[in-house]
Amino acid sequence: MTLNELIDMLARQPRVAVLTGSGISAESGIPTFRGADGLWKQFRAEELATPEAFRRDPKLVWEWYRFRRQIIREAEPNAGHLALAEMEKRLPHFVLITQNVDGLHQRSGSRKVIELHGNIFIDRCVQCGKEVDRSLDPESNEEIPHCECGGLFRPGVVWFGETLPPDALDRAWNAAEQCEVFFSIGTSAVVYPAAGLPELAHRRGARVVEINPEATAVSVHADLIMRESAAKALPEIVAHLQSVKPS
Ligand code: NAD
Ligand code: ZN
Numbered sequence: 001m002t003l004n005e006l007i008d009m010l011a012r013q014p015r016v017a018v019l020t021g022s023g024i025s026a027e028s029g030i031p032t033f034r035g036a037d038g039l040w041k042q043f044r045a046e047e048l049a050t051p052e053a054f055r056r057d058p059k060l061v062w063e064w065y066r067f068r069r070q071i072i073r074e075a076e077p078n079a080g081h082l083a084l085a086e087m088e089k090r091l092p093h094f095v096l097i098t099q100n101v102d103g104l105h106q107r108s109g110s111r112k113v114i115e116l117h118g119n120i121f122i123d124r125c126v127q128c129g130k131e132v133d134r135s136l137d138p139e140s141n142e143e144i145p146h147c148e149c150g151g152l153f154r155p156g157v158v159w160f161g162e163t164l165p166p167d168a169l170d171r172a173w174n175a176a177e178q179c180e181v182f183f184s185i186g187t188s189a190v191v192y193p194a195a196g197l198p199e200l201a202h203r204r205g206a207r208v209v210e211i212n213p214e215a216t217a218v219s220v221h222a223d224l225i226m227r228e229s230a231a232k233a234l235p236e237i238v239a240h241l242q243s244v245k246p247s
Contacts, residue, residue, distance in 0.1 A: 001207055001223040006181070007240040009207065014180035015093040018084060019172075019197050020230075023186020023212060025102055027231040028075040034188060040064055049159045058144045058152060065155045066139065069120055073135075077108035080185070080230030083238045085109035090241060095175040099187060099194050101157045103135060114168050114175070116194050118157040127151025164193065176201045184218045185211045186230050198222075 010016070022032040031038045033045045040048070043064070047053060054061045085108045088094045096113050098105055101120040105113050121135035125147035132153070134140075145153040158164055172194075176182060182201035189195040195217065202208050202221040210222040211233045219225060226233040 001209075003224065003226075003237075003240070006207070006209060006224055007237070007244055009181060010091065010237075010241055011244045013091055013093065015178055016087070016091050016095070016181045016183070017172075017175040017179035017197075017201065017206075018087075018094075018096045018183040018185060019176075019187060019194065020084075020096065020098045020100060020105070020185045021187025021189070021194075022100055023188075024080050024230040025075070025078075025100055025104055026186065027078040027080065027229060028104060030071060030075055030102055030104075032186075040067065046160060049157070050161055051159055052161075054154055054159075058154075061155075062144055065120065069134065069139075072102045072104075072120060075102070075104065077104045078231045080234045081105055081108035081110070083234035086238050087234075087241070088112060090238075095171075095179075097172045097175060097194075097197065099191065114172050116158070116164055116168050116172060118155075118165070120155060120157055122156025123153040124156040125149060125151045126154050131156060169193065172197060173200070176206075177204050179204075179206050181209065182206045183209045183211065184216075184222070185234070187212070187216070187218075189217045 026032050048061055048064050081104050088110055096110050098115055099117050101117050103119055121133055123132045123134055123145055128149045128151055130147050147153055176197040179201055182198055184198045198208055198218045198221055207223045208221050209224045210218050211226045211230055213227055213229055
């Protein structure tokens with residue numbers, strides 16, 4: 001499929017599902033997981049984002065999450081995030097599924113966002129389940145924050161080895177099954193089950209569009225590949241879309 005064919009298809013307002021990964025936030029200055037700059041101190045994300053790491057050393061894990069929260073608070077959505085918010089306004093059947101925990105899609109105006117891996121600003125009590133949103137409330141001043149029930153707070157994200165929130169996963173699955181166009185943007189598509197979504201969409205006959213400067217597992221299913229950064233490719237698509245009339 002060519003870019004023009006994609007634009008023609010989008011102009012007919014099909015059902016669209018989008019999957020984003022950490023690559024879309026790279027141009028906002030938020031490190032991806034697997035890139036060379038994804039290391040913190042000597043640790044790999046895979047060694048910190050686990051229930052075992054939290055049991056072993058909650059102070060260390062909290063230090064890392066507070067460090068990441070600070071980077072994200074100081075970051076701004078980029079042209080890629082903004083273009084997706086614009087697409088949502090133009091396309092009545094549009095669902096955005098993200099593996100990101102940074103909330104930048106919402107901050108750039110996207111409304112229909114499914115967060116598969118939770119949100120980094122949530123503190124969740126391991127004992128009673130109470131949640132506090134630290135993007136609104138000030139950070140706790142404890143090194144290891146505690147809930148009023150006495151339980152430990154943990155970050156409200158999905159760690160390696162944990163299951164995804166069933167409701168979010170259901171909605172993502174349905175969107176991938178029913179869409180006619182599926183975008184895979186800035187994800188290496190190695191973390192399952194999210195990585196299964198482009199494949200599912202492809203099997204159900206959707207046109208798959210990949211936006212990623214590098215080849216990934218999705219590339220083999222893609223009908224159109226844009227080997228560009230998200231902040232470059234997405235505004236280009238939106239600009240074309242603005243110039244065509246729905247037929
Ligand atoms: P990943 O690090 O495995 O893959 C990132 C992908 O983005 C790579 O394929 C890379 O080529 C591509 N990329 C890099 N720069 C890009 C750009 N400018 N435009 C488009 N693509 C670009 O990340 P993943 O696939 O999201 O999986 C890692 C997991 O890490 C996710 O589950 C997510 O929850 C978590 N995570 C989230 C954040 C965040 O919220 N911003 C940051 C790091 C990790
Ligand atoms: Zn509690």
